[in-house]
Amino acid sequence: MRIEHKSSCYPEINTRKRELCASYNQLAIICQHKKNTNELNKIETMKKILFILLIILIGCSENESVESLDENILGIYQVESFKSIEIADLDSDGISSDNFKSELIEFFDETPLKISELPEYDPFDLLFSIHLPYPNEIVDKPYGYLIYDLYALFKRLDYQNGELYIHENDINFEDKITFQSFKIIESSKILIKLDMKLYDFETLMWKNYDCEILYARIE
Secondary structure, three states, X not given: OOOOOOOOOOOOHHHHHHHHHHHHHHHHHHHHHHHHHHHHHHHHHHHHHHHHXXXXXXXXXXXXXXXXXXXXXXXXEEEEEEEEEEEEOOOOOOOOEEEHHHHOHHHOOOOOEEEEEOOOOOOOOEEEEEEEEEEEEEEOOOOOEEEEEEEEEEEEEEEEOXXXXXXXXXXXXXXXXXXXXXXXXXXXXXXXXXXXXXXXXOOOEEEEEEEEEEEEEOO
């Protein structure tokens, strides 16, 4: 009987298999890492694209609202009515009335209101150019007369969902005029509510009057 002995020069078969498997495992790990990296890059790219599309959509919606705004309320307006809750004699004719337009009729020849669109870089949407008659001083009171000036007030407003909003910093004009609200009545009419400090010749006193001015577009 022949007895054979394995030579120590040849590695075990199992050892050889383990070495080959280890190489393949490392290669698989590298491939999986590259695959994960590519997927992450794709996700980041998609996020950037979605962000850009969102900015474009927001810009388009804002432009559409401004375009519809141009057709509806931009233009020149005249005073249709100017009324107060209380009566007063503003023109020293001995007649008190709540119709302040009739009391100050000669001061409405100029353009009372103009609404313009503001540039895109401006944080507001509209510019209201408002001309109001206002007493500058009283000469030889109580039996003198008033000197009226035509004040030009420029107010910037926001337009959102058909409503007008004035910034709180633009509400007051010195201690003489306080704007309460701006409202679109129709596509061609604007109602402004304000508080005005005026002189009443009947009581010979300065007083704050709650007023409503209704403007109608003429062009």
